[in-house]
Amino acid sequence: MRLLNGLHAYGTGHRPAVSVNGRGLSAQRLRNAANAVAADVHGAATVAVDATASLETVVAVTGALLAGSAVVPVPADAGPAEREHILRDSGAAVTLSNRLPGATPVDPDRTAQFAGPAPAPDDVALVMYTSGTTGAPKGVELTHGAVEAGLDALADAWAWTPEDRLVHGLPLFHVHGLILGVLGALRVGSPLVHTGRPTPAAYAAARGTLYFGVPTVWSRVCAEPAAARALRPARLLVSGSAPLPAPVFERLYALTGHRPVERYGMTETLITISSRFDGERRPGQVGTPVAGVATRLLAEDGTEAPRDGETIGELLVKGPMLLRRYRGQPADSARTPDGWFRTGDLARIAPDGWHRIVGRASTDLIKSGGYRIGAGEVEDALLAHPAVREAAVVGVPHEDLGEVVTAYVVAAPGVGERELIDFVAAHLNVHKRPRAVHFLDALPRNAMGKVQKKRLGGPML
Incomplete structure (x- = not known):
């Protein structure tokens, strides 16, 4: 099938095309195992996959796509209510999992023959469920043609070729970890090393040419200089899923030599x-x-x-x-x-x-006293302070001004609220300064490292 054309680029040797947490499969063994899954689910219009960070998930997704089914990745950490909503809303006829009761198991060592018709570009390849911050998660239908176009555009922008060795440890139920990080590698034909978890030590040991990470990953890499320096031989480091703070960008460049x-x-x-x-x-x-x-x-x-x-x-x-x-x-x-x-x-x-x-x-445009203020620029200003490690800015309702700029920060001991307010006022227009700064041990984040601002807030001032 066209989406997985890169499988042919791996050749017929025994070198792992994909490895997850130390377990690997050559391209031929991956094709064999995927064929077995395709034979199991053939005829099912929609197939759910229990998307754990495992080789089984890679095999399950590949096999369901080969069968022409629309794949629904179910977050590995989904609670019963969320999982039930996704399965019911998607209409999945089959669930592939080695841990959920009643599901069809996946065995990476199985071998089978399968020859089904190739999906058309307009056929649905994946149904990805959004985080549901404004209600129940919605299923986003992405066609084979859309995924192919998206991956090909990135291969062009990043000069991504079969000579690359992609390394990441991101969840396999999001666009970043699954579509870019698994299907991207399979389409290009570059070996994939999924580290299980995106730890600095695992990234340093993987000897990749291309690395994917979210800002939290890169911040933790920078906190371990030896691990960061081990990435110097790489060709490209990619950051996404949330804004990368400028201090982390600069620190990463200083340690790895890569912008x-x-x-x-x-x-x-x-x-x-x-x-x-x-x-x-x-x-x-x-x-x-x-x-x-x-x-x-x-x-x-x-x-x-x-x-x-x-x-x-x-x-x-x-x-x-x-x-x-x-x-x-x-x-x-x-x-x-x-x-x-x-x-x-x-x-x-x-x-x-x-x-x-x-x-x-919905959360980052703050309207205060007739001014329109972007939360991101205030966050950038706060992060420029040497004592601030993390920052999130929201608008809190105010009887007179409409909203006031309010900051939540993770900072080193000793820095005070007034110091940070004055610091921002010296870097931005004075009306953009926070009117209040709250100190936290950690910001609430989701699995991809995005700050969950809906969980931040404060009383009317």
């Missing part, structure tokens, strides 16, 4: 914007649109916002890698009539086309 590539995407769009292997990398910015993608910036009144590097607007994207629809909803409900997807993210676009993501419109 990391940052990129932007969503479950609904895959990766649409990225800096390039052969181009500039700017801290705090995610680059320019990848091949086939166009972007727009809308002001609050619905007019086109200027690309001046200062004006904040909602980012809209268009390209071949966008979702077909949300599960159970009409296709035209996911996009504007002329094909644009409203991301709900706030951005600035510079005259040279570089994009900076400011945050989510």
Whole structure:
């Protein structure tokens, strides 16, 4: 099948094409095991996969795709209610798992023959469920053609070839870990080393040329200089799923010699914007649109916002890698009539086309005293203080100002609230300074390292 064309690039030797937590399969053994899964699920329109960080998950996803089924990765840490919602909403006829009662088990050592028709580009390849921060998780339908276009655009931007050795330890139920980190490797034909968990020691020992990580991973790598220096022979470090703080970018460059590539995407769009292997990398910015993608910036009144590097607007994207629809909803409900997807993210676009993501419109646009303030720029200013390790900024309701800028930080002992407020005021316009700073031991984050701002808040001031 076209999505997994890269399987042929591995050759017929015994070298592992994929390894997960120390267990590996050659390309031939992966094809054999995937054929066995395909034979098991053939005829099922939709197949759920218990997406643990395991070789079984790779085999299950590959086999279900070979069978022409739409794959539904179920988060390994999903509770009973979330799992039940995903299975019911997706209509999965079969569940592949070695740990859930009544599921079909997966054995990477099985061998079988399977020859089914290749899926069409418009057939659904994956149904990825969103985090559900505004309600029950929604199923995002991604077609074979969309996934292929998205992966090919990244291979172009990152000069990703079969000569690479990809290393990551990200969850296998998100776009980053599964679509980019597994299907990307299988499409390109580059060996994949999944470390089980993304620890600095595991990354250092893997001897990769291409590494994927989220900001939390790179921050922890920087905290262990010996592990960071072990990445110097690599070709490219990629950071995504959340903004990479500028101090981590600079520290990573100092220790590894690599300025990391940052990129932007969503479950609904895959990766649409990225800096390039052969181009500039700017801290705090995610680059320019990848091949086939166009972007727009809308002001609050619905007019086109200027690309001046200062004006904040909602980012809209268009390209071949966008979702077909949300599960159970009409296709035209996911996009504007002329094909644009409203991301709900706030951005600035510079005259040279570089994009900076400011945050989510629902949580990161703070309206205070008539000013529109992006939480991301205040967070960047706080992170520039040497004592601040993590920062999250939200708008807290205020009777007079509408909202006030409020910061939550993880910082070294000794730094005080007034010091940080004055520090931000010295770096940004004074109206952007936090009116309050709360000190925490850790920020609430999800499995991909994104701060869960809905869990932060405070009383009206």
